[in-house]
Amino acid sequence: MVSNLILKVFNNIWPMLVVFIVAIALLRFFYLQNHREKFCFYKEFWYLISIVYIWLLFEILTMTELNGASGMNLTPFSEILRYEFGTKMFNYNVLGNMIIFIPFGYLIGMYVNPKKIWPVIITTLITSGVVEFVQLRIGRSFDIDDIILNVIGGIVGYLIFIGASAISKRLPDFLKSDLVKNIICIVLILLFGIYIFGYWGVIF
Secondary structure, eight states: OHHHHHHHHHHHHHHHHHHHHHHHHHHHHHHHHHTTOOOOHHHHHHHHHHHHHHHHHHHHHTOGGGOSOOEEEOSTTTTGGGSOTTSHHHIIIIIHHHHTTHHHHHHHHHHTOOSSSHHHHHHHHHHHHHHHHHHHHTTSEEEHHHHHHHHHHHHHHHHHHHHHHHHHHTSOGGGGSHHHHHHHHHHHHHHHHHHHHHHHHHHO
16 A cells, blocks of 8 residues: 555656656766766665655655645554554554655665664654644644654664664675676666556556
8 A cells, every 4th residue: 555655656746756866867977977986886876766765755745635634643652553453544554654764764774874773763753753743734634653653664674774784794795796786776777667667557
């Protein structure tokens, strides 16, 4: 269900997203050229993916049509416990709010690489709190449970980063090479392209 929502948002903003990606890619290319820095495809790929993710996160969390009612819930776990486990609403409102912030926690680990988990919690908490405040101002609701779930998602993402980093250190040296990482990124791009074109084929 979360993937369908992401695809719906992507389908609405893809023209602007294409222009944005091209502009960012060109600016980054000439920046590297002018500063004589080494171009590394997989690093630039994850840099661009990070920007696109933040944009998609903003678009998803500020879609006014997701909720026609406005209000405020300041009672922790009241909304979480309202949904029966495994139901459509539980998957959408509970799991969805966690899953959507897992990449956020991973990105904090990747770019900040904090030694303790507190920077992850604080960054996710403040970001989610600002999102909830903005939602309240655009006709949606402020929900403390959403913040709790977002923070949990951020922590999970950071733990995934820690696990992935530990596994990466144990890999053979040839699997750590830039060439292998570049190939993996190219494969991911191709798979994503096939998936998107298949989705558009269904839509159109």
